[in-house]
Amino acid sequence: MSASFERGYHALMEVIDAPVASFFMSCVHCGLCAQACLFYTETGDPQYTPIYKLEPLKKVWLHEYTLFGRISSRLGLSKKLTDEELAAWSPLVYDSCTLCGRCSMVCPVGNDIAYMVRKIREGMAAAGHAPQGVIEATQRTIRLGSPMGIKLQALQTQIRAQEAETGLTIPIDQQSADYLALLSSMEIINFPEYLGSLARIFKQAGVSWTLSSEAFEATNSGIQIGVSDIAREIVLKIVNAAEKLQVRSVISPECGHAFTALRWEGPNLIGRPYNFAVVHILELLDQLRAEGRIKTDGQLDTPLTFHDPCQIARRGGVIEQPRRLLGEVAADFREMEDAGVMNWCCGGGGGVSANPRAEAIMIKAFKRKKDQLEATGAHTLVTACANCRIVIEEGLEAYDMNVKVIGLTELVAEHLKQEETS
Amino acid sequence: MWMIWKSLMSETDLLLWTRGPGFQWALGLFLLGMALRGFELFSLGRRRDLAAPRAHSPGSGWRTIFTRSLPKWSTWRRTPATPLIAYGFHIGFFATLFLFPPHIQLALNIFGFSWPGLPSPLIDALALLTLLAVAGLAAGRLLDPVKRLISGFDDYAVLVLSALPLLTGYFAFHHQILSYTLMLALHILSAELLLALMPFTSLVHFATLLVARWYNGDIAGRKGVAS
Numbered sequence: 116m117s118a119s120f121e122r123g124y125h126a127l128m129e130v131i132d133a134p135v136a137s138f139f140m141s142c143v144h145c146g147l148c149a150q151a152c153l154f155y156t157e158t159g160d161p162q163y164t165p166i167y168k169l170e171p172l173k174k175v176w177l178h179e180y181t182l183f184g185r186i187s188s189r190l191g192l193s194k195k196l197t198d199e200e201l202a203a204w205s206p207l208v209y210d211s212c213t214l215c216g217r218c219s220m221v222c223p224v225g226n227d228i229a230y231m232v233r234k235i236r237e238g239m240a241a242a243g244h245a246p247q248g249v250i251e252a253t254q255r256t257i258r259l260g261s262p263m264g265i266k267l268q269a270l271q272t273q274i275r276a277q278e279a280e281t282g283l284t285i286p287i288d289q290q291s292a293d294y295l296a297l298l299s300s301m302e303i304i305n306f307p308e309y310l311g312s313l314a315r316i317f318k319q320a321g322v323s324w325t326l327s328s329e330a331f332e333a334t335n336s337g338i339q340i341g342v343s344d345i346a347r348e349i350v351l352k353i354v355n356a357a358e359k360l361q362v363r364s365v366i367s368p369e370c371g372h373a374f375t376a377l378r379w380e381g382p383n384l385i386g387r388p389y390n391f392a393v394v395h396i397l398e399l400l401d402q403l404r405a406e407g408r409i410k411t412d413g414q415l416d417t418p419l420t421f422h423d424p425c426q427i428a429r430r431g432g433v434i435e436q437p438r439r440l441l442g443e444v445a446a447d448f449r450e451m452e453d454a455g456v457m458n459w460c461c462g463g464g465g466g467v468s469a470n471p472r473a474e475a476i477m478i479k480a481f482k483r484k485k486d487q488l489e490a491t492g493a494h495t496l497v498t499a500c501a502n503c504r505i506v507i508e509e510g511l512e513a514y515d516m517n518v519k520v521i522g523l524t525e526l527v528a529e530h531l532k533q534e535e536t537s
Numbered sequence: 538m539w540m541i542w543k544s545l546m547s548e549t550d551l552l553l554w555t556r557g558p559g560f561q562w563a564l565g566l567f568l569l570g571m572a573l574r575g576f577e578l579f580s581l582g583r584r585r586d587l588a589a590p591r592a593h594s595p596g597s598g599w600r601t602i603f604t605r606s607l608p609k610w611s612t613w614r615r616t617p618a619t620p621l622i623a624y625g626f627h628i629g630f631f632a633t634l635f636l637f638p639p640h641i642q643l644a645l646n647i648f649g650f651s652w653p654g655l656p657s658p659l660i661d662a663l664a665l666l667t668l669l670a671v672a673g674l675a676a677g678r679l680l681d682p683v684k685r686l687i688s689g690f691d692d693y694a695v696l697v698l699s700a701l702p703l704l705t706g707y708f709a710f711h712h713q714i715l716s717y718t719l720m721l722a723l724h725i726l727s728a729e730l731l732l733a734l735m736p737f738t739s740l741v742h743f744a745t746l747l748v749a750r751w752y753n754g755d756i757a758g759r760k761g762v763a764s
Contacts (some may be wrong), residue, residue, distance in 0.1 A: 133581045134752040140578060141742040141749040144692050145623065146683040147608075150615045161682040181577055183737070219757075220764055221612050223623075224742055225605050225750030227757075227764075379760060382587035392589075432591055432761025456762055457611055 123242020130234035141224035165218035210473035214465035215425035236341025289325035297333035299370035301501035312528030320408035330356035335376035339466030371426030401436035424500035463506030481510030563729035570736025596763035601754025629667030701727035
């Protein structure tokens with residue numbers, strides 16, 4: 116279907132539900148959400164006030180779902196949303212919102228603003244106002260099954276390289292394994308060591324696992340652009356693979372939006388609950404640690420800090436697990452101010468890093484992370500999202516900072532007790 | 538105009554009207570309005586969440602209804618003025634409304650029960666402070682670029698609507714500007730105006746914020762987060 120304003124308007128009408136109505140009714144325009152948004156705090160530009168980003172959605176709600184709005188629009192007393200307005204809001208909705216949900220935590224009347232930004236993107240995309248970069252990533256997903264255009268051969272190459280590196284076999288299409296592991300596109304291209312780390316950890320812990328040649332990527336650009344049809348297809352591919360292989364659980368990789376897409380949105384997208392569990396890799400690692408199935412050796416003495424990926428912590432509930440894991444391997448762990456559920460976003464989540472139009476503002480917004488990082492005095496940053504990692508590395512380069520970035524899974528793998536891995 | 542009005546209705550007539558039919562109209566509009574807004578809100582419904590919620594969660598809708606009354610530390614740190622003025626206004630407004638002895642007397646006459654109040658001079662001072670808070674809220678709207686951008690007619694109108702009962706009450710108590718009878722009539726009228734318009738302005742947040750907070754807390758709570 117081609118994009119049009121009518122489709123966009125209809126999509127906006129579709130996404131409005133009772134929570135959205137309660138949020139718009141309750142807003143007293145206090146502006147406190149601005150103070151929670153890194154795009155506002157780092158620019159001081161009032162247009163980045165989170166609730167302001169929802170003006171088009173609010174207009175549709177007023178006109179379609181309130182009595183006075185309906186009367187006044189039928190009488191021609193108030194203007195309906197226009198395509199120009201919708202287009203003008205596209206940068207606010209896509210470039211300067213990472214769906215991090217920090218605003219949703221501070222709103223005094225309880226508005227879940229990120230919930231609504233996710234929804235307004237459905238209308239934006241249907242009206243053809245999604246940014247080109249994100250559209251292209253989504254088109255690649257439809258055409259090639261991968262937002263970065265990764266094919267099975269590319270994965271197989273990485274598998275062979277990691278097998279050579281670790282001396283372990285990386286199982287693929289193993290029927291009835293306990294766990295189906297997924298990867299993010301970034302991990303396949305930029306951080307294949309994640310795969311090797313999984314192999315080493317699972318070997319020691321005795322976890323039965325597999326990859327799938329039919330669904331190996333968890334990155335879901337449908338969620339980021341706001342096209343539920345595509346998001347559903349991506350999720351379905353994974354669901355089908357998991358059911359075909361008859362695994363008990365699917366492991367979401369070190370990627371924030373993949374976890375949100377698979378764990379929280381997935382069943383709603385496909386319209387039924389899963390018959391397998393979805394766990395984030397950090398949840399599984401912490402569980403293995405608690406069960407004594409992974410044993411680590413030696414601690415890093417260098418000071419290090421942890422960046423909570425928004426979708427994993429604030430929007431995913433995985434908060435204590437990384438800290439317990441870090442407690443095993445880090446002697447000098449330093450918490451950032453506002454860590455955990457109130458952590459600041461890296462600035463590039465929610466499709467922002469895939470959107471060339473947002474490049475300048477993303478780097479500007481990174482200043483928040485820079486200040487947070489500098490306050491800890493640490494020069495090593497651990498995180499658990501490949502996208503955060505790429506964005507942070509870009510930010511560090513832009514601000515000429517000397518900080519090493521490591522994935523947590525990789526860090527755990529590096530500290531596994533040697534004798535038990537061999 | 539005033540003379541015509543006066544010839545038609547005496548001050549006492551007006552006072553009697555506000556105490557009788559005026560109040561009934563206001564209450565009727567309020568109840569009808571709340572029913573309408575409630576219907577607008579809940580008729581939209583919400584899809585059942587098919588994702589398995591976390592077995593144990595520190596958060597829930599009920600919890601967030603209460604916890605959102607206290608600003609997060611990060612809010613206090615960055616912008617203490619907004620919550621402080623808002624607290625000042627809400628506490629002051631509700632104290633003058635519910636703890637002023639004549640108001641309690643009114644409740645006793647209508648409902649047959651009462652509660653302890655605060656001494657009138659204290660309420661008097663509180664009313665002034667609350668008016669000051671309204672001025673502060675207005676100044677914030679006009680001066681802060683964020684608030685100015687997102688404010689509309691409604692946001693300024695509700696400040697006037699909330700200030701009028703305080704102002705007229707203060708003048709009636711002090712027998713200033715107009716005769717006591719007329720000022721008292723205007724005071725009751727302004728309170729009725731506030732009551733009647735509550736459902737149709739952003740003042741409806743007094744009720745809908747319970748729903749909004751519940752949804753927020755529920756969405757986060759299912760994921761294992763106390764929001």
